[in-house]
Amino acid sequence: MGRRKVSNPLALAVLALLNERPMHPYEMSSTLRERHKEESIKLNYGSLYTVVEALVRAGFIVAARTVRDGRRPERTIYELTEPGRVELYDWMAELVGTPAKEYTRFDAALSLLPVLAPGDAVRLLADRRLRLTAEVEAGHAARTLAEREGLPRLFALEHEYQAALRQAELDYVERLLAEISARTLDGIELWELFHADPDDPEASRDAVTAVQRELARGRWAGMRAILLREMGAHVPGGHPRPGAGSCPPATRSPSDPHRPEDPR
Amino acid sequence: MGRRKVSNPLALAVLALLNERPMHPYEMSSTLRERHKEESIKLNYGSLYTVVEALVRAGFIVAARTVRDGRRPERTIYELTEPGRVELYDWMAELVGTPAKEYTRFDAALSLLPVLAPGDAVRLLADRRLRLTAEVEAGHAARTLAEREGLPRLFALEHEYQAALRQAELDYVERLLAEISARTLDGIELWELFHADPDDPEASRDAVTAVQRELARGRWAGMRAILLREMGAHVPGGHPRPGAGSCPPATRSPSDPHRPEDPR
DNA sequence: CTCCGGATACTCGGCTGCGAGTAATTGGGG
DNA sequence: CCCCAATTACTCGCAGCCGAGTATCCGGAG
Secondary structure, eight states, X not given: OOSSSSOOHHHHHHHHHHHHSOBOHHHHHHHHHHTTGGGTSOOOHHHHHHHHHHHHHHTSEEEEEEEOOTTSOOEEEEEEOHHHHHHHHHHHHHHHHSOOOOOOXXXXXXXXXXXXXXXXXXXXXHHHHHHHHHHXXXXXXXXXXXXXXXXXXXXXXXXXXXXXXXXXXXXXXXXXXXXXXXXXXXXXXXXXXXXXXXXXXXXHHHHHHHHHHHHXXXXXXXXXXXXXXXXXXXXXXXXXXXXXXXXXXXOOOXXXXXXXXXXX | XXXXXXXXXXXXXXXXXXXXXXXXXXXXXXXXXXXXXXXXSOOOHHHHHHHHHHXXXXXXEXXXXXXXXXXXXXXXXXXXXXXXXXXXHHHXXXXXXXXXXXXXXXXXXXXXXXXSOHHHHHHHHHHHHHHHHHXXXXXXXXXXXXXXXXXXXXXXXXXXXHHXXXXXXXXXXXXXXXXXXXXXXXXXXXXXXXXXXXXXXXXXXHHHHHHHHHHHTTOOTTHHHHHHHHHOOOOOSOOOOTTOOOOOOOOSOTTSOOOOOOOO
8 A cells, every 4th residue: 555545546536425425336336437437537346346345444434234125235335434534635635735746658658769760759659649639629529518418617627637638748749740750859860870770881880970979069978888888889088977867779670689798 | 467468667668678688677677767767667676576577478578597796696687589579669659659548646636626625625726736836847957957968858758748748737727726716617606505514504595596597507417316316306307318427526514414315 | 928138236366566675795984 | 994884686475456257137129
């Protein structure tokens, strides 16, 4: 568990629902679904029952009673306790008041983007742009529909927010795409060189001189050590400062056999 | 596991590193750290070794050899296999090309925002704005520093992206804050009424008439059923359409004892 | 009256993720 | 030359998460 005794966001939803009225787990799940909350809070049965049990253990909710309809399986109805109510408010306060670091997949992908060849990156980013555009439009449509049905914005804030983020992502992808295509992105020569055909002697020579020019300008101190290993060359002047390095791109094409590790 | 045989993004980082050159796990972790990739790819030792083992099982990497320095524990050096290289490219293509749904905590919090009283929400959102502003500034400073050190933007794309998203979040929070404060947010009267003192007879009367006015306008069809249960009143005209509902706010103040469940 | 699809209401086993714990080694200050 | 802190390099066990599976019931078509 993290700081909270029960850290799954689904638990927060359970607390919020039980703050409305007592319920049994399946009703929680169907209510969340009905209200489209499963779009912002990941819901699945396994987790739901695990989380309910954990909340009971933590004393945030209690089984109020069990009912049975005909020969259906018994349903246990839970209700919020006073500590549970406190936890609900405290947790909400934390989530709303303090931005938290989130690890998204696109972050991961961007941080490793240099492993792809620039051309591939452009194609794929264009793909993403297309799909994002479609999502943005779908979002507009959904909001229009909801408005027509009279759903006040208050109850769809999370979708508004998601729409804003998607738009920002789209904008960023478009900027990036433009800069790569126009070859104005700082570092693109290095990127291209790292993906140049290693059997082409001219490209290899270019790579070495380009890298040396970069280093002569004192650019990217942390890269020095990495480049030394990568290129088997020796560049004088200074040791790598810790914390100055970043992602070195992939240097080998798939067909290129790996070279032996650098001596230590 | 998801679609991938190994789905942890850390596995992607491992593949990317081994695409550069063979390494042992600890070196992977220190390299990721050195390059600041732990800021966009969650890294911890437990997961790293689990993931490496899983990649071996999947045939994406193999133990090339083991070395021992003096009396240190043996280090196993891994290298990428051809299927591993394919997986790396395929996975990157998926991540870059296709936007994926992410569940963030703030999404969850926003989707449950009505459980907080409007006043509390305003205070907390103002808090968030403050911290976000600080983060945005820290981001600028970091970029300036990196620039001075000569780190090409290409190797800090993920930070650029995160900065763009943070800015978008800040903008959204400011819009929302303004709208709540100015009471122009659609649905705010309902929100206030749901948090009105239930012992104040005037407020309660207001609540009923407000809700009935909403319903008379045909607003928020899906809310109908919820309100019926919540208020114990009966409003004629139509059953709730599935998929039209959203989040009903909390109706009880913490001191208010719960009422018995509605009869079925 | 009977069949079938969809809703209801969970259960279960396995795997992943995590972070605290461990233990040896190196380096630098006194 | 010795000691302590930091670094190197993992190990371990448990909790949580997941999603496929199960079993029952209801309502409408034929």
